[in-house]
Amino acid sequence: MKDLMKFLALFLTIVLVSCGDEKKEQETITIGEEGSLEEVDMRENTVETTSEDAQSGEAVVRQDGIVQVNLTGNDQMQYNLNEIKVKAGEKVRLTLTHVGQLPENAMGHNFVLLKQGTDVVDFAQKAATASGNDYIPEGTDAVIVHTEMIGGGEETTIEFTAPEPGTYEYICSFPGHYIQMRGNFIVE
Ligand SMILES: [Cu+2]
Known part of the structure; x- marks a missing residue:
């Protein structure tokens, strides 16, 4: 009996995890329906929260008074993070x-x-016209901080102090990339 329960729990977890991306669609479908479907819906919410936590847990790590943010960019013109949250005055x-x-x-x-x-x-x-300046417009006063431009397999690190509370936008300034590669840098 215990083995059966374990199996069912594992099975349910796999089903729920694999359904994660379809959450919104499922929610629409299950609204107004009764009983077990609602229960499944709630569990899906829980799964989503958990996976978000896990993601931010890897991508944003606080240690020794520093917030380490691990941002990635890929060949599909995507960042891994569309939102980064820090606290005012924190060293990032x-x-x-x-x-x-x-x-x-x-x-x-x-x-x-x-x-x-x-x-x-x-x-x-x-920025798109500033290829000679790493795609940062010369003499701009709109930039708080930026990294250098990098290609596949490379990485670069900057350190700065989080500005005053508010929501700031970040982008990749390579021509055309800002359409997909942008996010909110939220200072609390
Ligand atoms: Cu880019």
Whole structure:
């Protein structure tokens, strides 16, 4: 009997984990239906929260008074994080790792943290013409901090102090990448 319970628990976990991406769709389907379906729905919520925690647990690590942020960029023009949360005044060490294989001139990635109120599209368009300056517009005052541009297999690290509380945007300023590679840097 115990073995059967274990098997069922394992089976349920596998099913729930594999359903994670379909959560929203499932929620819509199960609304208004009764009994066990609702129960499954709640468990899916729990699974989602757990996997988010696990993700941020790996990507943002606090140790010895420093917040280590592990940001990655890939050959599909994607960051692993669309949101980074830190506290005001915290010392942040951000490591950007290019987990793809394409070279910098084809699929370069960086991390550019922009001041609040910056027009991201306008900034990105100016950046796209600044190939001679690592795709950072010359003389810009819109950048709080940025990494260098890197290609597949490379990594780069910057350290900075988290600015005052608020929501800031970050992008990759390689031409066209900001459309997918952007996120919120939230300072609490
Ligand atoms: Cu990029």
